[in-house]
Amino acid sequence: MYIYLPIAEISINIFVILGLGGMVGLLSGIFGVGGGFLMTPLLIFLGVPAAVAVGTEANQIVAASVSGVIAHWRRGNVDIKMGLILLAGGLVGSTIGVSIFAALRELGQIDLAIKLSFIVFLGIIGTLMLFESMRTILRSRRPNAKRRRLHQHTWLHGLPFKTRFRKSKLYISALLPFMVGAFVGVLSAIMGVGGGFIMVPAMIYLLGMPTSVVVGTSLFQIIFVTANVTFLQSVQTQTVDVVLAGLLLIGGVIGAQFGTRIGALLRGEQLRGLLALIVLAVCLKLVTDVVITPEDFFSLEILR
Amino acid sequence: MIRALIARLVAVVMGLCFAGSLSHQAMATSVLVADLNEKEVQISTDFNGASLLLFGTIDREISDDVVIIVEGPARDIAIRLKSRVGGIWINTESATLTNIPSFYQISSTRPLNVITSSKSLEELQLGLNHVPFTLAEDSAISEGILEDWQAALIRNMEKSNLWNQNSDVSIRKGVLFRSNISLPANVLPGNYQVRILHFRSGELIAETNSVIVVRKxxxxxxxxxxxxxxxxxxxxxxxxxxxxxxxxxxxxxxx
Structure with a gap:
């Protein structure tokens, strides 16, 4: 059964969209990432124009994150104060990001820019997470091994505006989460992702937050950042397809509900190890995309 | 459905002498009449492409041919060339083409180069390779490789099912011709100009036009x-x- 998507202006099998949404939603629920880093490339692969994939994905992540955050909220796994500061940065960053996106599109380099950004960030984060989780898993098998300190103190802890985050058991500069939020916000707009796959590791390793509150807090702020991107893309580029988003999120929210429960059963380091492997697989696929000699050296874009 | 169609065709044949208004440029030597089974295509929620039937009559002689051209709304098209820079493939050159038909289907009874001379194909702009290839003012491609870019345009438009050239027009009993027009799911809304040309011994002797309206x-x-x-x-x-x-x-x- 095919459905014509009004903004993407193409026709796609409805079950392919629902299935894609469900699969990515499951991962999103398990790991607390928006799933955009998988969904955006897959949508482009299905023939959805890149700009529409990015705009629509932002809209879909709003729903998936609302659905996901409620489960974490009930368990008290959301650090609201931290979330609001990340969000303030995120709103600034994503607004800048939408403008950069428009400029790159003008230059005809948006596809490459999207792919290269994915390769760099997925590669670095995937590798770091994989090593870290393997080390943790190995150490937990040797119970006598020395415990690591909660987090290292560096120059970052000398920044002003020190704030106490009770839920995260942290006393750090508010500038730190603001900058993390802004940086992820820029990438979120350019890459059509919620940014959870960067936000989650940044919260764990850079801010030193406990893993238990990371996922809920990340989802909490992603809701608002992606809502901002949805609005800006609607106004500036008219690339948000609500029909496509609606179908993706019907599959997505169902998948996310199951994912959240599966995630609660796994241990933190296992969760991170698994996510690292998925991140690296996507990265590898993208590397081959830009390195392998293309079938056709030419490509077309019908301008409207 | 087929019976209804035959009935309709017969009606068309019977009404030939009254059908002068349909064939705009009919010359004394030819009576060319054509019609479509549908003139409006709705892009609604369940749209997944459309197939239309074009049919008509000619007073055929042995050496006669029919060529049917369907041209969709014109658009500007950006065409980009990748080359390898430091191990990765990057769009290094680009050009903008103006007024390129977003859809172009040309169907004929026999291959175009058999029907008429390459000179007249060029003059009448028949065939994918004769679609006007106009560069925007700010686009510069060196003369030598212009043909590569044109070939790339044709190849990529064919790949997206937006351009098509075939010899699928069939003629029955010497007078009835028919052809399918298939619009893929990615067609743009707008007016689709349909031209039906009648060739005799390589000469264009009659032409008639129609329009398909595609709307959301x-x-x-x-x-x-x-x-x-x-x-x-x-x-x-x-x-x-x-x-x-x-x-x-x-x-x-x-x-």
Missing amino acids: SGLSADIFEFAHKYSPAYGIFAILFAVFMGWGAARVFRR
Whole structure:
């Protein structure tokens, strides 16, 4: 059964969209990432124009994150104060990001820019997470091994505006989460992702937050950042397809509900190890995309 | 359906002498009449391409041919060339083509180069390789490789099923011809000009025209209009819709 998507202006099998949404939603629920880093490339692969994939994905992540955050909220796994500061940065960053996106599109380099950004960030984060989780898993098998300190103190802890985050058991500069939020916000707009796959590791390793509150807090702020991107893309580029988003999120929210429960059963380091492997697989696929000699050296874009 | 079609064809043949208004440039030597089974295509929510039937009559002699051209709304097209820079493939050159038909199907009874001379194919702009290839003013491609770019345009448009050249027009009993026009799911809305040409011994002796109107309709047309005319409201609607869906799903799954 095919459905014509009004903004993407193409026709796609409805079950392919629902299935894609469900699969990515499951991962999103398990790991607390928006799933955009998988969904955006897959949508482009299905023939959805890149700009529409990015705009629509932002809209879909709003729903998936609302659905996901409620489960974490009930368990008290959301650090609201931290979330609001990340969000303030995120709103600034994503607004800048939408403008950069428009400029790159003008230059005809948006596809490459999207792919290269994915390769760099997925590669670095995937590798770091994989090593870290393997080390943790190995150490937990040797119970006598020395415990690591909660987090290292560096120059970052000398920044002003020190704030106490009770839920995260942290006393750090508010500038730190603001900058993390802004940086992820820029990438979120350019890459059509919620940014959870960067936000989650940044919260764990850079801010030193406990893993238990990371996922809920990340989802909490992603809701608002992606809502901002949805609005800006609607106004500036008219690339948000609500029909496509609606179908993706019907599959997505169902998948996310199951994912959240599966995630609660796994241990933190296992969760991170698994996510690292998925991140690296996507990265590898993208590397081959830009390195392998293309079938056709030419490509077309019908301008409207 | 087929019986109805035959009945309609017979009616067309019977009414030949009254059909002068349909063939605009009919010359004394030819009576060319053609019609479509549908003249309007609606892009609604379940749209997945459309197939139309074009049929008509000619007073055929042995050396006669029919050529049918369907041309969709013109658009500008950006065409980009990748080359390898430091191990990765990057768009290094680009050009903008203006007024390129977003859809172009040319069907004929026999291959075009058999029907008439290459000179007249060029003059009449028949065939994918004769679609006017106009560069925008700010695009510069060196003369020598212009043909590569044109070939790339044709190849890529064919790959997306937007351009097509075939010899599928069939003629029955010497007078009735028919041909399929297949519009893929990615066609743009607009007016599709249909030209039917009658060749005799390589000479164009008659031409008639028709138009297919492709328009968005129903919910998908409403959403498109909402998104483009009231963008801020649409953005807010999209967000509220997503929040509601996410919240609803979480409620449904609460145990």
